[in-house]
Amino acid sequence: MVLELLAVGLVVSAFLAVCLDRAVYSVASLAGTLILVAILYALNDAVFAAVFQLAIGVGTLAVLFLSSEMLSEEPSVKKPLKNIFLAITAALILSIPSVLLSIGTIPTSVSSGVSFSEALWKLRAVDVVLQGLVIITVALGITIVLHEKKERKN
Amino acid sequence: MDYVILSMTLLAIGIYGLLTKRHLLKILISVELIATAASMNFVLLASSSNKALGEAFLILAFSTDTCVTGIVLALLVIASKKYGTCDIRKLAKLDQYETIEDEEKSNGKTKEDIV
Secondary structure, three states: OHHHHHHHHHHHHHHHHHHOOOHHHHHHHHHHHHHHHHHHHHHOOOHHHHHHHHHHHHHHHHHHHHHHHHHOOOOOOOOOHHHHHHHHHHHHHHHHHHHHOOOOOOOOOOOOOOOHHHHHHHHOHHHHHHHHHHHHHHHHHHHHHHHHHHHHHO | OOHHHHHHHHHHHHHHHHHHOOEHHHHHHHHHHHHHHHHHHHHHHHOOOOHHHHHHHHHHHHHHHHHHHHHHHHHHHHHHHHHOOOEHHHHHOOOOOOOHHHHHHOOOOOHHHHO
């Protein structure tokens, strides 16, 4: 029952994140989505995934909150409250299939017995190193783009 | 409850936002939702068999997700500072003009001329 309620909450908050007019409210709704996903992971015994989801979600949301406050303008025409209720109703209808239907995936009993640290540092060691390189490259690229922009202004 | 259908619903909501919204921040939120739907599949489908490897893949998916967020936020800052708007349809019309104000000054031209 808890999982089903989580799934409904997840779909509703995700739909509101897309549909709400003001960017700050959308980001707040996205925060709800990410927190519910982390709880879903924790309830499925994926504790590491839940912790990483929360950690990265907090960073992303902090940046999104700041940028939505700084950069987005107020909507000129405010939507009536009725539209928000309509959006919630649509989201509730959208969440019905995930609660009721099943596409019949076959659960496998195969388990390699690999621990999380072994999987990350032995099986996917190259990927971990490469993802570090990718993140550093992207960070450098963003810095260069923003720096050039500043120089042109001067 | 089926997690595949749940993640497909999230994916559909993300694609809907990607196709219908014009603000760059809303587009970024839609991309976040799509990434969340994809990573949810990694973890929840792997929880039945090889759980650890699924979580390891999630960590790798997070790095790409973070890179995408960083790049789109940089674009958002540049678009907002240079052109004064984050609307992608307005930005698409701004190839001839420095800012929205320049576009509005040339009121003699029709929209087709601006495009």
